[in-house]
Each structure stands twice: as C-alpha cells, then as structure tokens.
Amino acid sequence: MATKKQSQPGLLSSLLKPDVTEDQDGFKDILYWMRQALGLLFGLVWGMAPITGGIGVIGFLVLSTALMMGYYTLVVKVDADEMGGHGALLQEGLLNSFGLFLLVWILLFTYLHAS
Amino acid sequence: MQYADGLVVLAISLVAALLCEFISWVLIYRTASYRALTQSIEKTTRRVETMKERQAGAAAAAAGRKSASRKIGRFEQSLKDSNQALSRAKFQSGAVVAVTLLIVFGLLNSLFDGKPVAKLPFTPFAFIQRNMSHRGLPGDDPTDCSMIFLYMLCSLSIRPNLQKLLGFAPPRGATPNMFAGLDAKNK
Numbered sequence: 001m002a003t004k005k006q007s008q009p010g011l012l013s014s015l016l017k018p019d020v021t022e023d024q025d026g027f028k029d030i031l032y033w034m035r036q037a038l039g040l041l042f043g044l045v046w047g048m049a050p051i052t053g054g055i056g057v058i059g060f061l062v063l064s065t066a067l068m069m070g071y072y073t074l075v076v077k078v079d080a081d082e083m084g085g086h087g088a089l090l091q092e093g094l095l096n097s098f099g100l101f102l103l104v105w106i107l108l109f110t111y112l113h114a115s
Numbered sequence: 116m117q118y119a120d121g122l123v124v125l126a127i128s129l130v131a132a133l134l135c136e137f138i139s140w141v142l143i144y145r146t147a148s149y150r151a152l153t154q155s156i157e158k159t160t161r162r163v164e165t166m167k168e169r170q171a172g173a174a175a176a177a178a179g180r181k182s183a184s185r186k187i188g189r190f191e192q193s194l195k196d197s198n199q200a201l202s203r204a205k206f207q208s209g210a211v212v213a214v215t216l217l218i219v220f221g222l223l224n225s226l227f228d229g230k231p232v233a234k235l236p237f238t239p240f241a242f243i244q245r246n247m248s249h250r251g252l253p254g255d256d257p258t259d260c261s262m263i264f265l266y267m268l269c270s271l272s273i274r275p276n277l278q279k280l281l282g283f284a285p286p287r288g289a290t291p292n293m294f295a296g297l298d299a300k301n302k
Contacts, residue, residue, distance in 0.1 A: 029279075036276060052236040099271030106233050106260060106268070107125065110118045114234035 024083055027076075031068060032093035038064040039097035040104055047108025060101050065090060121233035124223060124262055128269030131219040132277050135212045142208035144283055149204055156197045163190045223262050231259035 042060045045051075051059070072078045072089055080086045143149050170183045229251055235258040239248045244257055248264040278284045 032279065039272075046236070050236055054237055056237060096272055096275045099268050100276070103125075103265070103268040103272050106235055106265070107121055109236040110121055110233040110260075113236075115118055 027078070027083065028089070028092050031072065031089060034071065035064065035068060035093035035097040036100060038067060039099075039101035043101045043104025044108060046101075046105045048112060050109050050113050052109075056105065057102075061098070064097065064101075118231070118233050120227055120230060120262070121260075121265060124227065124232055124265045125269060127219065127223060128266060128273055131216065132269075132274040135215055135274065136277055136281060136283060138211050138215065139208045139283060140281075142211065143205055146204075149201070152197055152201050152204065156194060156201065159190055159194045159197065163187055163194065166190070220266065223266055227262035229253065230262070231256075232262050232265055233260040234258055235260050 039060075042064065046056050046060070068090060069086070072080070072083075078089075080089055083089055166183060166187050170187070231252055235248060238244075238257045243264075247267060248260055249257060250261050250263050252259050252261050275284070
C-alpha cells in the first residue's frame, strides 16, 4: 500500500510549535524578522491612515514591543531567562525595525498626503 | 511630483547597500580563510556553551569543576583570538566600504543640499531638527525633512537587513544588550 507523503510544516505552524526555542539563535532570528515585519506593517498603516505626531512614534514602540512580548510569552511560552532575559529578546532588531518604520511612514505620508 | 527626491535618496541608498555587500563578499566572505575562521568560532562557541551547561548541571567534585573551568578558560581565549583575527580580516573591506559610503554621501549632499526631500508626519525634538532632520534647509517648517535624516534612516534599515538576509550579519555577541540593566534589576 502506498504511504502518504508527510507534508512539510507551513511557516505559521513552525512559528507556533514550541520546539522553535530549542535553537536559541534561530529563535532570535525569528524575533528579528518579526520585528522588521511589524516595522513595515505599522509604517504602512500609519502612513496610509495617516497618523501624525509623536503619538505615532510612541504607539509603534509600545505596540510592537507588546506584540513581541505577547508572542514569546503567551504563544510560544518561552522562558525569557533561558534565552538571555526579556531585554535580549526585546532588543532583537529593535533599532533596525524602528528605522524601517520611520522610513516607510515618512515616505508614505509624503507621497499620499503631503505632495 | 513634489518631494520625488525622497525616492531618489531611497534608490541610491539601496544601490549603495548592495554595492557595499558585494565589495564585502569579494574581499572577505568568499575567502577560504574567513570561512575557516567563522566555522572555528561557531564550533568553539558551541563547545564552550556545552561545557558551561555541564559544569552548572553536574554535581561534580571541586577538583573536576576546577579542571573544567581551566578548559573553558582556554577555549574562551581561543575564541577571543579567533574573533580578533576575524576583525583584522574585515578591516580591509571595512575601509573600502567606508570610502564607498563617503562617496555616496557626498553625491547625495551635492544633489540635495538645501532641498527638503520628504515631509515628516511628526515634529522631531529640537536637537534632532538642528542636527539632522532640518539640517541645511531654509525656512522654519519643522516637518521638512533633509536628505541627511532620510539617508540615516535608510542606512539604519536597509543595509543591516540586507546583511542579515545574505547571511553576512555580525555575530550577536558583538551587539551589547541595551536592556541589560533592566534584566539585572529584575533578577
């Protein structure tokens, strides 16, 4: 009898699987790219809305940090101390993501609302 | 289109980032010595981590723990030496990349000096306005964005992500933990 081929796990299921934390560096890479994706997403939304003022900057920092923390504490249920502490996990890609967010927000705002 | 220059700044930054990574690849990353060094660093780092875990977990005798500490110390010294060798190898390409970025910055400055290239959706702090976002711009509109600020944002976001994507990013140990104090306080 022919056996069914095992399908490869999709991206979403591999992000939700608990053993994502076995490889610390790999997990931190996931956090890094999630930060970049959040920076891009918030930049797009803030630029299209448009959201203006310092509240936009603070909103991004608070929301993206909360989402990251929510992901690794509630979804993946990682012990932050084993991964270097909350600081180490939260700082993954923070500066680059902030730069990306500002860049996208500014350019979108400029070309959709200010030109 | 007004403020079309912002897109030009973005495009030039992207090309400059690709060029810098190409230069780095030609001068460092494709060389056998660099690959050997990174492999050795990875292997030694894993070995040190395993030995530290074993030392922490096992109820070993004091003498055994002392010898394990000496071994860890030797491996850490070897790691330090390898990292220094890696830094020396990167220095040459670093100099070429720095010159390239200087030329790109000079080009952008000559093209867009005194012209706002974008509009900020927020008013930056006075310090940032004076030194970056409104530098060299006429008028008092704090939401006018200079080339310098936009280029800085491009440098902050494009090149590091490109390096990460291509696998050329520096190892994590090189970046200090900005929240180390907070973690230590909470322990």
